[in-house]
Amino acid sequence: PVFAFLETLAVCHTVVPAQEKGQLVYQGPSPDEVALVDAARNGGVAMTGRSKGGQGEVLTVEADGSKRTYTVTQTIEFNSDRKRMSVVATDDKGVRWLLSKGADNVMIPLLKDELPSEAVMHLDAFSKQGLRTLIIARRRLTDEEFSPWAERFEAAQCSLTDRAAKVAAVGGELEKDFEFTGVSAVEDKLQDRVPETIAAMKVAGMRVWMLTGDKVETAIDIAFSCNLFSDGMTQLKCVGYSKVDELRKQLREHAGSLKGGQEVGLVLDGMSAALLLGDDECRNLLLQIGMAARACVCCRLSPKQKRELVLLVKEQGGGLITVAVGDGANDVPMIQAAHVGIGIRGKEGAQAVQACDFAISQFQFLRPLLLNHGRRAYRRVSMFLCYFMYKNMVLAVGDLIWAHQNGFSGQIAFPDWVSSMYNAVFTSLPVLFSFTFDRDMPDAVSVETPELYQAGPKRAFLNRRVFGSWVLSAAWHGSVCWLLPIFSLSGSLSSDGKVVGFWLASQTSFTLAVETVTLKLLAHTMGYDLVTLGAPIFFLLLYFIVVFSLSSFLDGIQPELTSIMPEIFSSTACMVCLAVVPLIAVAPDVATLAVLQTWYPSELDKRRRSLFGGKSLCEGVAG
Numbered sequence: 001p002v003f004a005f006l007e008t009l010a011v012c013h014t015v016v017p018a019q020e021k022g023q024l025v026y027q028g029p030s031p032d033e034v035a036l037v038d039a040a041r042n043g044g045v046a047m048t049g050r051s052k053g054g055q056g057e058v059l060t061v062e063a064d065g066s067k068r069t070y071t072v073t074q075t076i077e078f079n080s081d082r083k084r085m086s087v088v089a090t091d092d093k094g095v096r097w098l099l100s101k102g103a104d105n106v107m108i109p110l111l112k113d114e115l116p117s118e119a120v121m122h123l124d125a126f127s128k129q130g131l132r133t134l135i136i137a138r139r140r141l142t143d144e145e146f147s148p149w150a151e152r153f154e155a156a157q158c159s160l161t162d163r164a165a166k167v168a169a170v171g172g173e174l175e176k177d178f179e180f181t182g183v184s185a186v187e188d189k190l191q192d193r194v195p196e197t198i199a200a201m202k203v204a205g206m207r208v209w210m211l212t213g214d215k216v217e218t219a220i221d222i223a224f225s226c227n228l229f230s231d232g233m234t235q236l237k238c239v240g241y242s243k244v245d246e247l248r249k250q251l252r253e254h255a256g257s258l259k260g261g262q263e264v265g266l267v268l269d270g271m272s273a274a275l276l277l278g279d280d281e282c283r284n285l286l287l288q289i290g291m292a293a294r295a296c297v298c299c300r301l302s303p304k305q306k307r308e309l310v311l312l313v314k315e316q317g318g319g320l321i322t323v324a325v326g327d328g329a330n331d332v333p334m335i336q337a338a339h340v341g342i343g344i345r346g347k348e349g350a351q352a353v354q355a356c357d358f359a360i361s362q363f364q365f366l367r368p369l370l371l372n373h374g375r376r377a378y379r380r381v382s383m384f385l386c387y388f389m390y391k392n393m394v395l396a397v398g399d400l401i402w403a404h405q406n407g408f409s410g411q412i413a414f415p416d417w418v419s420s421m422y423n424a425v426f427t428s429l430p431v432l433f434s435f436t437f438d439r440d441m442p443d444a445v446s447v448e449t450p451e452l453y454q455a456g457p458k459r460a461f462l463n464r465r466v467f468g469s470w471v472l473s474a475a476w477h478g479s480v481c482w483l484l485p486i487f488s489l490s491g492s493l494s495s496d497g498k499v500v501g502f503w504l505a506s507q508t509s510f511t512l513a514v515e516t517v518t519l520k521l522l523a524h525t526m527g528y529d530l531v532t533l534g535a536p537i538f539f540l541l542l543y544f545i546v547v548f549s550l551s552s553f554l555d556g557i558q559p560e561l562t563s564i565m566p567e568i569f570s571s572t573a574c575m576v577c578l579a580v581v582p583l584i585a586v587a588p589d590v591a592t593l594a595v596l597q598t599w600y601p602s603e604l605d606k607r608r609r610s611l612f613g614g615k616s617l618c619e620g621v622a623g
Helices: 002-011 031-042 104-110 117-128 143-157 163-174 194-203 216-225 244-256 270-276 280-292 303-316 329-337 351-355 363-405 416-426 428-437 443-447 450-455 464-489 502-523 530-553 564-569 572-599 603-612
Strands: 016-020 023-027 045-052 057-063 066-076 084-091 096-102 131-140 179-187 208-211 234-238 264-269 295-299 323-326 340-344 358-360
Touching: 002 031, 002 045, 002 057, 002 096, 002 131, 002 179, 016 045, 023 031, 023 045, 031 045, 031 179, 066 143, 066 163, 084 163, 096 104, 104 131, 117 131, 117 179, 117 216, 131 216, 143 163, 194 208, 194 363, 194 450, 208 216, 208 303, 216 264, 216 295, 234 244, 244 270, 244 280, 264 270, 264 280, 270 280, 270 295, 270 303, 280 303, 295 303, 303 329, 323 329, 323 363, 329 340, 329 351, 340 351, 340 363, 358 363, 363 416, 363 428, 363 443, 363 450, 363 464, 363 502, 416 428, 416 502, 416 530, 428 502, 428 530, 450 603, 464 502, 464 572, 502 530, 502 564, 502 572, 530 564, 564 572, 572 603
Parallel strands: 208 295, 234 264, 264 295, 323 340, 340 358
Antiparallel strands: 016 023, 045 057, 057 066, 066 084, 084 096, 096 131, 131 179
């Protein structure tokens, strides 16, 4: 029996042997397959060669000092629905075998006899240790049985429609009456700092669901080892249900038992998931329980079920953002279904990485990706959107007031050439530099402070109140920048309806708008350095250089600008406006920031105060 077990491990696979530095190594599509072949070698049955033969692939196996050859003529590949792999192999004595390995819930019904009690005991023990288990079995084939099956199998492989389904169906015809040979267990080691990463994600307010194909016991053990489940947490289980009525009743009981402040973990298996995903009430109950639970473990799932669970939360979760993290081909459907897909490059292959939005090399790097880059990107994008709306509204307010002042005559408020560059150059480029390089917290502090991430789920930086404050600020700034120069600098109306000195006041007002939005940008910058402080100042100076240049050679194109800037700089009243009005406009914003930071601080404000001593202005409006 032991040799039959090791023989099956050494032959039933798609692993390829290779030589590296004089050592025999194995390479395969799955690290589990490589581990099993390596275990067979350690047990004295080593696969040393794989080559093409006339009948199929020829495997060379060394055991007890002698070489044996096996000709693999057919391979019934593993997939997520079959959950098993089988090969038809003929040994050097001419005996034809069907060798198979697969998940216990699939293989046990295919065995000729009942699973030995000792094997059941080992399966339970391995599962509780968090090991991945497989049942290894074989069956001797006769020529009378094999020949007609081989013809049907070849026809299925040559089919032009539904080839995979037909191959699996024909392959299943032969997979029965197996002789049990043993149980294998592979340790799926956690990567470094996985428990710490998941603990930080939970502190950050994220709900973590583990969707896996492992057994229930294995999945629960892994959940405890990686801090997904904790001691004292109440486990609500929906496992092994075959009738939707019974499952619905159980879900109702679980939903009714939820209490505020209770630590709850949900456990769901693939059989129950298949039932509830087809029932609307069960879907709603699962979502209700899942949102109340701190963590969920869904095991024995197929890739399709993983995708459907992600879509359930995505489509019915009330605006929740879903992130799917996976490292293998089985995780690709859920990665593609989520709002954001993250692939981990590892031994499981590169399929997940190829299908994802972001790729990392280890699970622990998910922590800086979310808590540092993700949190900071949300704040930057929120500020970017608010600021872009704000700065355009500042200029639009001046146009709106002037339209009422001139009786909607159609006369423009600002010179065409400078107003066309307002968005393209004068106010857009500083934003790109400031928000790209602005850092509210050092990376190391941000990663170790997961509470700061909750600003995103709470929509602290972009909501109606925050956006409304930017709109009010734009209305105030636009009004001050337009009205003060117009009333203090321009003369009275002439007989033809034109305002004496209007373009002097108009250009002064435009300059004030550029200065004011620049000061507003600096006020909302959190990390001052050479780039975030220097870029706005540089582009403000660039504005004056450009306008001075335009006023000297645009006589025929924009006559209103002719010598306008020298005239502004030679006027005491204009210079006082340029120096004082932006400060008057921004003063309420600075006061509001100071008040909110001091008396109504956000979590970010508190952390920055403890770190920097409260020396920097921060976005208190978001708190």
